[in-house]
Each structure stands twice: as C-alpha cells, then as structure tokens.
Amino acid sequence: MNQTIIDLRSDTVTKPTPGMMQAIMSAQVGDDVYKEDPTVNALEERLAAMFGKSHALFFPTGSMANQTAIKLHTQPGEQLICDHYAHVYNYEGGGVSFNSGVSCKLIEGTRGMLTAEQVEGAINPPDFYHSPLTSLVCLENTTNKGGGACYDLDEVERIKAVCHKHDLGLHLDGARLFNAIVAKNEDPKRYGELFNTISICLSKGLGTPLGTVLVGNEHLMKNAIRVRKVLGGGMRQVGFMAAAALYALDHHVERLAEDHQRARELAQVLAQQEYVKSVEPVETNIIIFKLHPDVEEEAFMQSLEDQQIRISNMGGGKLRIVTHLDYTARMHERMQEVLKNTFSLIN
C-alpha cells in the first residue's frame, strides 16, 4: 500500500503551500546586495518594527545569522556563555571558534534554559587576565535540544540585569521564537527590549524554504552586512524568499497553536505506552521521549519507518518528534494509531 510519509524529524521538512507559492511567484525583486530588493527591504522593516529595533538583515540560514551576531558582539580570544545544549555550540559546525575565535563557557541549565545566577557565576573576572574575557550571553527560545521549552521572561529580565551590570551582550537564538510567542501569548516588543540581537528563523515552524532575519539596533547592526558578506551570505533577487516570509507572517503564525496542540496529544499517547519510559513536558511543537530500557531504539525507529513514519534520534536515549505545518489532521489520526499499536510489532 502506498501511504503518505509522515515526516516528524523536524519542522524544517515543510514545503511551500499554494498560497505561499503564489506570493513567491508574484514578488517584486531587485539586487539585494545593492539593497534594492523591495520585498527584502519590506520584510526587514516589518520585523525590525515588530521587535522594536532600528535595524534588521535577511540571512540565508539561522546559523549564519547567529554566527554574525556572535561576531558583532565579540573579539577573538573572548568567551560567550551558553547552555550545554545550545545550537550555537553543538550544531553550527564549530563556527563560534572558526568565525569569531571565541570559546564557549557551557552551563548545565534546565531543558536548555539558564538562570541569572548561573550566568553570573560563569562570568570570568575581567581583571584576571589569565582567563578569557566574557563578553556575550547566548540564549535560545524555544530550546531545541531542551524539547521546545520556553523561557519565563521574568528570568530573562534578571539575566539582562546581570549582562548590564557586567557589560555583556545578550543574543537570542530565535529559531523557534514564534512558537514561544504564540504558546505564551507574548509581545515581540518585550523581546526587543530584553535582547541586543535576535535571530528569527522563517524556515522552521513558519514554513518558508529559507531565511532568518537578525534584528538589533544601529550601533551593533551597522557592521552586520559586512560580516554577512564575509560569510558569503550576500544574495541577489532573494525577494522571492522574503515574499514567502511575509506570507508566512500573515498566515502561519497563529496556526502554530495547532502544532502545539497536536504535540501535546502525541505526548499524552506516548505517556500511556508500556514501551515508553518517560516523556518530557511539552510546551510547544517538540516532544522528547525515552524508550523503556528493554526496547531497542533502532528497532523502534525501524518499525516506524516500515510504516512510513520518520522521527529523529537525538542521542543519549532521547527520541524527538516535531509537529509542523505539513502534519495534517489525517496524519495525526494515523500517527496516534501507530503509536498505540507499535509495541506489539517490536516485541
């Protein structure tokens, strides 16, 4: 039987909807290296205004936007503070050291989130010249490896105060920032007040083929376009992709609540299965769970694969499911059935 594949490895697997394709096809474009692409300019202005910042810049990837932000905040030899789960540390190819000559002080937070006390305790004393100078704190919201957990913004407020006191920059990796904003009903401007720079990804939950926008104020952002050029991220008629992003901002933000609801429902089903040892609390669109010690991860993943279902293995016994725009109500029905019946198949 030829069934549709249910791909829950990541929210990056989505394809443009017909409406998004229409927006792409009818986009006004120009050469963005000359800053002459009207659609890119409109997207940058819209996100800068939404987050209450003066400047915004469009990047091909989230990694490039984060790496640029790190470069803007630091000098070679310095150190940034992040959680040991952080994407900037684990999944950007070592770019922190390659691009900026910076090291990471890793903190074991809770589900990828830090407290103000942890941040303050990780700062190297600036007059002790043996240790690297701490100059930046990078947070992630929602956390990826932390299972889609969202910060309490009051804690971020305290972290910001620590950064202010010690003269540190504060960057937010917002690959899934709109998931947090929707889940907690937050005002994007509050994020603009808390962070010096924010990367906002458009190709995860929002469902565009590519693009991340970095927002910040002029004193930091004035060099962003130069760093983007150095990293090879100057693009020409990229307004086609900015049009997809503008469409997504109009049509794909509120619907994230649907992804969150389905993720909660899947987590409930998983929690009732004998083959599952534990399921982490679900706040947004990511479910992280562990199998019972008697169940082989590989066999479990294969039995799902045999039923045309894909999920991902995060290592350390953690399996990950991510709900998204292309995960339909019908797929959700089938997925729940399969999860309820899989144990018998693998025993």
Ligand SMILES: *Cc1c(COP(=O)(O)O)cnc(C)c1O
């Ligand atoms: C996906 C992701 C990024 C950006 O990754 P790219 O693949 O370069 O777009 C950054 N941070 C987090 C937490 C992510 O999940």
